[in-house]
Amino acid sequence: MFHLAEVLRLQGKLEDAEHLILDSLRILEEGGVGHSQQAVRRMSRLAEILVHTGKLQEAENIQRKILHILEMLQGPESLSTITAADNLATTLQALRKLDEAEELFLRCLRVRQRALSSTHIQIGSTLFKLAVVTTQQADEMVAEKSGNIEDIRAVYESAEDMLRRAIRIAEQRWEEALGGVAAADQAATAMLGNEASLGAKALNTLIPPFLALVRALNALSVVVMHLADLADSPAAVKEGTREAERVLRHCLTLLDKPPGVAQELVEVPELQREHVSCLHHLAALLVRNKDKGSTENSKVAEEQAERLLSRAEGIEASVATRRRSSLSK
Template sequence: MGGVTVMMKTKLRSLAFKLARSSQSQSQPRVLSANTRPVLIKTVHSTPGTPEPRIRKFLEPRFHFARFCYHDRLFTPRSWGLRLLEVHNSQSSASSSTLTALLPALCLGLGLSPVLAEDASTEVTSAESIGLQKIDDGSVVSNIHTSKWRVFTDSGRDLFLQGKLEDAERLFMGALEEARQGFGERDPHVASACNNLAELYRVKKACDKAEPLYLEAVNILEESYGHEDIRVGAALHNLGQFYLVQKELDGARACYERALKIKRRVLGEGHADYAETMYHLGKVLHLQGKGNDAEALIKDSIRILEEGGQGESFLCMRRLQYLVQIYISSSNFTDALKIQRKILHTVEVSKGWESLETVIAAERLALILESEGGQGSLMEAKLLLQRCLDSRRKLLRDDNIQIAANMLHMARVELLLHSKTQGNISEATAIIDNAKHLLSNAIRIAQQALDKLIKQGAKSKPSQLSRTDAYSERTSLLILMQALNALSQLEVTKVELHEPVEKEMLHSEAEKALLDCISAFKQYGIQRSLSNFGDIKGEYLSCLKHLSALLTHSNSNGLKQTRRPSLQEVLDEIKRVEG
């Protein structure tokens, strides 16, 4: 029997190789890319007996699945397709290993909810069998295009995660073309490639290119699996996310509602993936002004996570934080404080105060207390912010921009506490002096951080900066302008505490801080293309309005006339910015 078994295996291998070569002869020339082929050949040669594990190191996707992984079964690949087997046989005398079918088509999943195109072939045979995966009509799906599709997809994903979007785009476009040639125009693998390329265009804000690809992915999956299939639901969720980012709220709502219906039918109302779409639909309704409906959906999505044992997860914390934002936007500080305290307690227990996540949660609680505005709330906010500053100094460098932001928040709380003091000049003076010390340090750190960032990117245009550096520049400029604006208000506040002879000098100090704020906007905001961001422009407008008020009520000549604009010039600039 043993001899018969060996003979049967040999015949099966022979038949498989003949089918494989027959399939390849009908495709384009069997040449891998110049960069890929040497790597694959070297990998195969360095592996005795079976090339499979070493090849997987280069080709197997390290899938970054978000929370949606829709498939009836997830196969473990035993082979990387016909072409790799031929390279091995033609270049090495080692015995052929047991290889099965090509990896099923799996969508890369760059967004929050990747679509998984289900295996379009017949079920994988056992480990003892040799054969090629075939699609339903019996044709062989393993060929040079499918191999290149996999290589392009995996390499593109790695480049995407590294932020090299231009290189990733070229590979994703190549993967789409190889999928169409290797699997057919309307195959689920093509939907997978469309989705990946669309996600990249979404990140690049190339909306006109992204939307048709999303729609094509949805259409192909609907043709392949029907309108109520879970993969269609996942693709609709992705499309809804795209519309949400574009603020096309009606389109986003339609996609999420349909996706939610599919997921409820297939997964049930207690499933975390059902809760994910419910949460995003809640965000859309909130933006549409339907606060009560939005709150109910987001609360339900949180409840599902908590009941499923994910109450301390990042996803749950993120949804709770969004719920806090909803309460703040409606001035419901009582519920906002309740939820934020819950968030802080959860992360403090799990991570402790040596974690920036805990520090950020505490700082958010302090800012809500600051908005609430009572004396007791302000004192609690002051203590929380001091604790945040102490932790940040242990975790970060002294010149980190987060420390400057922390100091800015502390100074603002001090100014609010000053407004609560009644007639105690010495206490009020101490509060003002402490706030000024904090603001001076915040200004110094923000200025240094901004100069350092711009020096590092001096040879790059603002559009060529990484997203992290661009965001850091914007944050540093915003904190610098806010601190200067706050310093101006502090100098005005000090007027009430001093004799009339000193008031003129203090007005000059307030005016100087505002002119420094305007100068920072022009030097950094305009030159570094940051002036059109809403928060930067809003702070600039606030600065101009404060300056116009000072110029209206002050006759200060303490500043050089060449630097000080006239009241009319300031009013004209306000009108221009508002327009």
């Protein structure tokens, strides 16, 4: 039954897959193995489907059950348990239950820091997720006018620190991945005598650190702009704005053409979404600041913003075309 559900899931028939997995879980529970590893795997797939279909509250309930079972079976600090905690925290974040999400992400960070190397990509990923939750908490403080300026600034600064740490980790992992792929490419070229496109294995090696890097840079630009908004002097506002622009332009430089990497990488959907987001953020920043300069500078900024938005539309159109093409096959 579960295998049929997997087939239906891969065919995009998520509702049918959901019902079959629920039936298979009911059978396991009736057989007294509802807390087995087999049941956990099926619940994990069910939670994945529920998240994908927007049934976040139901997903939260399943993920809480998964976490409870794994804590009993493997202990509270096993990496499998921490992965379950991470998944639950992500769902709680989407439900705006930010305090509990923060608590779980902190738990994940503490365990991973003890179990993994300081530059492991999972530590960078957890720092990024924790920073995003922290940023959202600060945003809520601003929206609800709770806390003073210093308190809000401290929360944003905490998010900034975590993002910069995540960026350093992602940069190191990205450089290592590039070096490994370059060495493999040279060996293949020497054997085959011609250059080949990026293979699936090489692409899968490059995507995680590169996506982690551009996501963290994009998020950092937002936090830096929030801090600029809270700055207590015109000079600090100007410095923060320049830093946000520098970060975004660096991010876009990487996304436009990653050094030494074939075109296949920049066409990955997740990276294209970040590309569009960065373009929109930089365009908004330029428009926001155009009134603060001379008329000539304002016109230049507005023209730049229009070009950025046009590029974003082009990428979105390209993504939509490829999606339609894949669906028609």
